[in-house]
Each structure stands twice: as structure tokens, then as C-alpha cells.
Amino acid sequence: MVLFCNRHIKSLLLAVAMLAAGNGICNAAEVYIDISRQRSAQITMAVPQFSMKEAKENMKEDADFAAAGQKTMEFDLLFSGYFSMLTDQAVLGEIESKTADTHRIPWDIWKEAKVNALVKADYYALPNSQIALETYLFDVDRHEQLAGIRYTGQRGIFRKITHKFADEVVYRFSGTAGIADSRIVFTSKVKGNKELFIMDYDGHNQQQITKVNSIIMSPEWAPTGDKLLFVSFHMKRPAIYILDLHSGKITALGNKTGQSQSAPAWSPDGKSIAFTQAHDGNSDIYTVNVDGTNLQRLTTEDSIETSPTWSPDGKKIAFVSDRAGSPQIYIMNADGTGKERFTFNGDYNADPAWSPRGDKIAFTSMLDTRFNIVVKSLDGLVEKQLTADMGRNDSPSWSADGRHLAFTSTRGGLKQIYIMNANGNNQTQLTNLPNGASGCSWGPRN
Numbered sequence: 001m002v003l004f005c006n007r008h009i010k011s012l013l014l015a016v017a018m019l020a021a022g023n024g025i026c027n028a029a030e031v032y033i034d035i036s037r038q039r040s041a042q043i044t045m046a047v048p049q050f051s052m053k054e055a056k057e058n059m060k061e062d063a064d065f066a067a068a069g070q071k072t073m074e075f076d077l078l079f080s081g082y083f084s085m086l087t088d089q090a091v092l093g094e095i096e097s098k099t100a101d102t103h104r105i106p107w108d109i110w111k112e113a114k115v116n117a118l119v120k121a122d123y124y125a126l127p128n129s130q131i132a133l134e135t136y137l138f139d140v141d142r143h144e145q146l147a148g149i150r151y152t153g154q155r156g157i158f159r160k161i162t163h164k165f166a167d168e169v170v171y172r173f174s175g176t177a178g179i180a181d182s183r184i185v186f187t188s189k190v191k192g193n194k195e196l197f198i199m200d201y202d203g204h205n206q207q208q209i210t211k212v213n214s215i216i217m218s219p220e221w222a223p224t225g226d227k228l229l230f231v232s233f234h235m236k237r238p239a240i241y242i243l244d245l246h247s248g249k250i251t252a253l254g255n256k257t258g259q260s261q262s263a264p265a266w267s268p269d270g271k272s273i274a275f276t277q278a279h280d281g282n283s284d285i286y287t288v289n290v291d292g293t294n295l296q297r298l299t300t301e302d303s304i305e306t307s308p309t310w311s312p313d314g315k316k317i318a319f320v321s322d323r324a325g326s327p328q329i330y331i332m333n334a335d336g337t338g339k340e341r342f343t344f345n346g347d348y349n350a351d352p353a354w355s356p357r358g359d360k361i362a363f364t365s366m367l368d369t370r371f372n373i374v375v376k377s378l379d380g381l382v383e384k385q386l387t388a389d390m391g392r393n394d395s396p397s398w399s400a401d402g403r404h405l406a407f408t409s410t411r412g413g414l415k416q417i418y419i420m421n422a423n424g425n426n427q428t429q430l431t432n433l434p435n436g437a438s439g440c441s442w443g444p445r446n
Contacts, residue, residue, distance in 0.1 A: 043116045043173060045083040047073045048092045050121040050133075062131075065155070066123040069133065069162045073119060075202055076166030076180040079428070081403055081421050082173055086115055110140045117141075119169060129155050135165040137172060146172050159204060160446075167445070179399045183443045184406050185209075185219045185228055186417050189435035196230060196243070201399070201419065201442070203430030210243065212250070221443040222266050228441075229253075229264040229273065240264045240275055242290070254292020263307045267314050267334075274298075274308035274317055285319050287334070298336030309354045309361075310334070318342065318352040318361055329363055343376065345383065351395050355422075357402035362386075362422075364394040373407050375422065386424035397442045398422075406430075406442045 050066040077083045086092065091113060099106050110118060117139055124132040130152060137147040147168055151161040160181060167178030182201045187194045190208065194215045199206040210216060214234030221228060228243040240253040240261045253261070253273065264275040267287075274287045284299040285308050299305040303323035310317055318331045324341065329352045332339040343349040348366035355361065358378070365374040367385065371392045376383040387393040391411035398405055399419075406419050412429065414436035420427040431437040 042084045043082060044086060044114055045077050045117050045119065045169075046086040046092060046110065046113070046115045047077070047119045048096045049089075050123045053122050053124045062123065062125045065131065065158050069121065069123065069158065072159055072162045072202070073121070073166055076163060076178070077119070077169060079202075079404070079419075079421070079426055080166075080170050080178055080180075081425070082170060083117075086113060105138055105140075105143075107140055107143045115140050117146075117169075117173070119165075121165075126152065131155050131158060133158070133161050133165075135168075137169050159200065163200070176401055177445055179401050179404065179442075179445060181446045182400060183446070184397075184417065184419075184430070184440055185221060185443065186431070186437045186440040187216050187219060188431075188433050188437045196228065197437070199430065203417075203428075206431065206433075209245075209248075210250075217439055218263055219439055219441050220264055220266060221441050223268055223270045223444060225444040225446065229266060231262050231264065238262055240273070253290075254288065254295075265308050265310060267310050268312055269314060274310060276306040276308070285317070285336075296336070298332065299339075307350060307352060309352045311354050312356055312358040316354075318354055320350045320352065329361065346374075349374075353396045353398055353405075355398050355402045356400055362396035362398065362405055364396065373405065375405075384424070386420065386422075387427070393418075395438065395440060397440050399442050400444045404442075406440045408438050408440060 047070055050069050052062055052066050074085055074087065078085050095106060095109050095113065098109060117137065120136045122134040126132055132150060132152045134150045136145060139146050149165060149168065153161060163180035166180040170178030179201060183198050184201055185196060185198050188197050193213050195208055196210040196216055196219055197206055197208050212232055212234045214232050217231045219228055219230045226245050228245065230241055230243065231238050232241055238260045242251045242253060260278040262276045264273050266273060272287050272289055274285060276283050277286050282302065283304045283306050284297055285305045286295060286297050288295045301323050303321055305319055305321045307320040308317050315334055316331055317334055318329055320327050321330050327348050327350050328341060329343040329349050330339055331342050342361065346365040346367050349363055351364040353362045360375050360377045362373060362375045364371055371394050372385055372387045373393050373396050374383060374385050391409050393407055393409045396405050396407045403422050404419060405422055406417060408415050409418050415438050416429055417431045417437045417440045418427055418429050
């Protein structure tokens with residue numbers, strides 16, 4: 001028996017149908033990691049080559065798509081941190097060949113290979129540059145199918161389709177949505193200026209999205225994922241602007257004072273913006289509504305305050321201040337009251353980024369004359385350095401699930417964008433641009 005549950009994702013023009021052997025595939029996921037397995041033990045996953053169906057006119061192109069889909073799926077699942085991967089192609093091919101004619105799952109053979117779960121996919125080339133991908137998730141330990149989804153769409157969104165099923169796999173095993181279908185914004189030099197670029201979370205599909213012919217800094221995703229904040233010098237003085245990603249329209253944030261603005265940060269509800277503004281030659285933290293109304297000054301000390309970041313519940317703001325003689329991170333209530341120092345180790349701590357889970361803050365710290373990424377828990381009991389001995393590392397930005405970080409590093413020469421798990425594992429370079437890349441911000445799930 002096969003069930004179909006229709007879903008439509010309008011922004012993708014993507015048609016999705018659920019394929020299942022059983023009657024529970026459209027219900028909430030069972031959390032296998034929490035219930036059935038020890039959390040500390042990774043699940044061994046296998047992703048055999050995607051099989052090609054009905055590919056006639058563009059055999060090589062379709063074969064390349066199918067091969068890229070498998071590699072994309074493997075990367076997504078491995079980087080999630082929940083899985084280890086069986087990647088030996090000889091072993092994968094041998095197991096697949098034993099039941100190629102029957103289309104049955106050889107549970108015992110996969111189990112002998114110490115595989116706990118299996119992702120399979122059939123790739124179809126359709127008319128009018130359309131493709132379809134039928135994706136399946138199997139629990140080898142339980143001998144059962146957990147999910148089956150058929151995606152259709154234009155060839156250009158094939159990687160996005162693959163990311164979406166990878167996120168489904170993560171959800172099925174963890175109960176938490178994955179982040180493979182998310183994007184990262186950053187800046188890079190273009191003809192002496194700095195412009196905004198967007199890419200998939202794994203570094204693919206890098207695109208320039210602004211042409212303001214100026215210096216752009218500090219991009220920041222809106223919680224809704226449809227807008228960006230950034231600072232630009234194209235009107236001479238640094239000011240904050242909002243870019244609508246659907247229309248391409250750029251709007252200046254209200255600045256009736258004419259003062260320099262920098263380091264903007266969206267509130268979790270998307271209604272307010274915290275930022276730094278100069279006042280009588282001194283920098284302080286302010287908040288303002290998105291429409292430019294209700295400007296509030298939160299700090300008044302005779303010191304430099306900058307780089308605000310909101311707590312996920314919107315009740316607190318972390319920021320950087322040199323009031324103690326060197327840049328350190330402080331936390332205050334969202335109305336400016338109750339300021340307390342947060343960092344004490346290191347001579348220079350900056351770039352705070354509050355975890356979406358609310359339990360820790362990532363930041364840049366100068367330790368032994370080198371800048372590295374550090375994560376500290378809100379209760380102060382855990383403080384861990386994530387990078388070491390690999391150039392200058394700064395500008396951390398959390399993924400939506402709070403399990404990963406994007407950051408910039410000069411370990412290869414020019415500053416480029418990297419990602420890693422929140423424990424420092426799987427540090428992976430995403431950009432390799434001739435003019436470098438900086439100022440990254442990891443967007444919400446699409």
C-alpha cells in the first residue's frame with residue numbers, strides 16, 4: 001500500500017509527494033536517537049549511488065546530477081553530526097548488486113556491514129528540463145521504511161531537493177529539523193568595493209546580490225529569511241540598510257541624527273534592530289523599530305560599546321565594551337538595565353553570537369596573541385576553544401539548530417568562510433574567492 005500526502009513549496013515551484021509502505025509516514029517523527037539509541041553513539045548511514053531512471057537525451061548530464069546528489073547527501077548527513085558514513089563505493093556497489101533485480105532491501109547484508117540506516121534515491125529525467133527524485137529512508141536495525149518522498153522541479157534546484165531530504169532524514173532520527181536547506185550571506189571584494197554574496201550552506205551556488213559600488217559590512221539575516229541587514233558607506237557615512245531578497249529593494253534604516261551606524265542585529269521577533277551609533281564621538285548600543293521609530297539608547301558609559309546580539313527569547317542583549325580597559329563581552333536586559341560582564345579569559349573578546357538554543361555564546365577571543373573562536377555556556381561552567389594554530393579565526397555565526405557555526409579564517413592565506421560543528425569538529429572551507437570573503441551570517445532554514 002502506498003500513501004500520498006501532497007505538499008507544495010511555492011517559492012521553489014517544487015512538487016512533493018510522500019511515498020510510504022505503511023500508514024504512519026505523514027505523522028510526527030519518532031525520535032530514534034533519543035529513544036532507541038544512546039545519544040553518544042553515531043548512527044552509521046549508507047547512501048548508495050542514486051539510480052537513474054528514464055534518462056535518454058542527456059545521459060551524461062543526468063549521470064552527473066545523480067552522482068552529485070549522492071555526494072551532497074553524504075556531506076549533509078555527515079556534517080549534521082548525528083551520523084557516520086559508510087563511503088566505500090566497492091562495498092556499497094556489491095551490496096546493491098545482490099538485489100538489483102528484486103528491488104528488495106538486503107537487511108542482513110547491510111547489518112553485516114554495520115549499517116544502521118540507509119538512504120536510497122531514484123533519479124528521473126522528465127520533459128521540459130524537469131527532474132524527479134524519489135527518496136527513501138530505511139531503518140536497517142528495525143527492517144522498516146521510515147520515509148519516502150518524491151520531489152519534482154527544475155534541474156536547477158536539484159541540490160536543493162537533495163538538501164531537503166537530508167533535512168528530513170535528520171528530523172526523522174533526531175526530532176529536530178536539519179539545516180542543509182539553509183544559506184549563508186557574506187561580503188567579498190568586487191573592483192575595489194565590498195558587495196554582498198549568498199551561497200548554500202555547503203558553499204555551492206555562490207551569487208553576488210548587491211551592486212552598490214561601495215563598502216558593505218556586517219550582513220545579518222532577518223529571522224524570516226526574506227531580508228538582510230547590512231552597513232554600507234555608499235552615502236559617505238556608514239549607515240544601516242535593509243535588503244528585501246524578493247524584490248531586491250534596499251531601504252535605509254531611519255537615521256534622523258545623521259550619526260555613524262554599525263553592527264546591526266535583528267531581534268528574534270523581527271520587529272526591532274539593535275545597533276551601534278556614534279554619539280559625541282563615542283559609540284553606544286541603541287534599539288529601534290524596523291520602520292525607524294522608537295529609537296532607544298541602552299548604554300551611556302564613557303566607553304566604546306558595539307556588536308550587540310540578542311538572546312533567542314529577546315529578553316537579553318550581549319555586546320562588547322572596553323569599559324574594563326580591553327574589549328570584553330557583557331550581557332544586559334533588552335531595556336539596557338542589569339549590565340554584567342560575561343568574559344574574563346583573554347585580553348580581547350569580541351564578535352558575540354548567541355546560540356539559538358539560548359544556552360551559550362560564541363565569540364572571538366585573542367589567546368596567546370592569536371584570534372580564535374571560543375564558546376562559553378551562559379552559566380559559565382563550560383568555556384571551550386574551537387579553533388587553534390590555524391591563522392586568525394573570527395566572526396562566528398550560528399546555524400538555526402544551534403549545532404553548527406560559520407566563521408572566517410585566514411588559515412589558507414586570504415580570509416575565507418568556513419563551517420564547523422559546535423564542538424569544533426568537521427571544520428570545512430566553503431569559499432575560495434581570489435579577493436577573500438568575510439562578514440558571514442548563517443540564515444534560517446528555508
